[in-house]
Amino acid sequence: MTAATRPNPWLILLGLSLGVLVTNGFGRFAYGLILPAMRADLGWTYxxxxxxxxxxxxxxxxxxxxxxxxxxxxxxxxxxxxxxVGTALAILATGLIPALWWQSLWRFVTGLTGALSFATAGALAARLFADNPKRNALGIAILFGSGGGTAIMLVGATLPPLLATQGNAAWPWTWVLVGSLSLLCVPLGLWAARASRGPSHSGTVMMPLPIRRMLPELMGYAGFGLGYIVYLTFLSAFMAEQSASTVQVVLVWVLLGACITVSPFLWRGIFARHHGGIPLAMVLTGIALGSALPVLWPGSLGLVISAFVFGGSVFMAPPAITNFSRKNLPPDSWAAGMSLFTVVFAVAQTVGPYAAGLLGDLAGSIGISLLAAAGVLLFGAAAALFQRPL
Structure with missing residues (x-):
């Protein structure tokens, strides 16, 4: 393929970002906005x-x-x-039956299929600008930041007003709406997947990953998985506890999504300069501060500043470990390295929501769970500081 016929790498990046928008933004984080209505309508505990x-x-x-x-x-x-494709269909199916077993099934499938795309998207994006470190760092950060941030802005601006006007019982239609938007993103995402240059698998033997030497970064990413999801799962529930209005909920979530979208431009220089664990440690510290602020600084101003700080940091953890993998592992091991980090992240993320919900039930407020998540994130940041270039 000549340079004249090769697809524009920025257009490929856009398609890959739409994949992250669906699998990470819609598939995982729309739930936090729909959750208060589902709890009220179905009588769920935290x-x-x-x-x-x-x-x-x-x-x-x-x-x-x-x-x-x-x-x-x-x-x-x-x-x-x-x-x-699997994630888009699973999101759509979530709105069809309210029973807990059905909801559990499709939340499970959404996670299963979402991991396939999320674990491979970074490796595909890392090859778009392999010869330009600054563009490479920016491209990877845009992949995770713009896709997820745009999704949060879209659902933040539409779902709370819809539920406020139609009532809590309308929550199934919000899943149908999000699923339909996901399907609209599929064609360009599929084209980008086909146009990106993945590694050849014709007899290639990948070198084993140096897991022992990667332990500080892996521990830091485990802290990220355990801690970050509490904020995005229970932020709207916490605001409901504080009797926040629909306008306040929309403002905070749209601001959160906007900050996530622009965050790649704030962090690209740090990712380009460092080869070890400093970027992840800085990101986790920002997420911890954003998680704790709504509780430590009650009121609208605390929530707004929390959205700025959290949104400016949260989606930069995946780019941090993607850049770490790209700079420290051979190209044929990038996808495997990202998959390993995704496994560690997923295991940690499994514990977070249920433990946080149980802690919120025991304390009578979900605010205590936000503080506990901040502590876990700071522990992860401390671990990441010990990571040296391989």
């Missing part, structure tokens, strides 16, 4: 609400492990495509 995100995380574990195994025979391009 623990039951947290269980659904735990079911999602269990699927994510299976998907991440399956990705690691499948990469020995299947290209990351195909896995990305399968994950994108």
């Amino acid at each position: 623990a039951q609400a947290g269980w659904l995100n735990t079911a999602n995380a269990l699927g994510y574990i299976l998907g991440a492990i399956g990705t690691m195994i499948a990469l020995r025979r299947v290209s990351p391009n195909l896995l990305f495509a399968i994950g994108l």
Whole structure:
């Protein structure tokens, strides 16, 4: 393929970002906005609400492990495509039946298929600008930041007003709406998967990953998985406890999504300069501060600043470990390295929502869970500081 006929890498990046928008933004984080209506309509406890995100995380574990195994025979391009289509259909199915077993099933499938795309998207994006470190760092950050941030802005601006006007019983239609938007993203995402240059699998033997030397970064990413999901799962529930208005909920979530979208431009220089664990440690510290602020600084101003800080940091953890993998592992091991980080992240993420929900039930407020999550994130940041370039 000549330079004249090669697809524009930025257009490919856009398609890959739509995959992240569906699998990470719609598939995982729309639940946090729909959760208060589901709890009110179905009479769930916080623990039951947290269980659904735990079911999602269990699927994510299976998907991440399956990705690691499948990469020995299947290209990351195909896995990305399968994950994108599967997630869009699973989101749509979530709104069809309200029973807890049905909701658990499709949250599980959403996690399973989402992991296929998320674990491979970074490896595909890392090859778009392989010869330009600054563009490479920016491209990877945009992949995770713009896709997830745009999704949060879309659902944040539409779902709370819809539920406020139609009532809590209308929550199934919000899943149908999000699923339909996901299906609209599929064509360009599939084209990008086909156009991206994945590694060849014709007899290539990947070098084993230096897991022992990667332990600080892996521990830091485990802290990220355990801690970050509490905020995005229970933020709207916490605001409901504080009797926040629909306008306040919309403002905070749209601001959160906007900050996530622009965050790649804030962090690209840090990712380009560092080869060790400093970027992840800085990101986790920002997420911890954003998680604790709504509780430590009650009121609208605390929530707004929390959205700025959390949104400016949260989606930069995946780019941090993607850049770490790209700079410290051979190209044929990038997808495997990302899959390993995704497995660690998924295992940790499984515990977070249910434990946070149970703690919120015991304390009578979900605010204590936000503080506990901040402590876990700070522990992860401390661990990441010990990571040296390989």
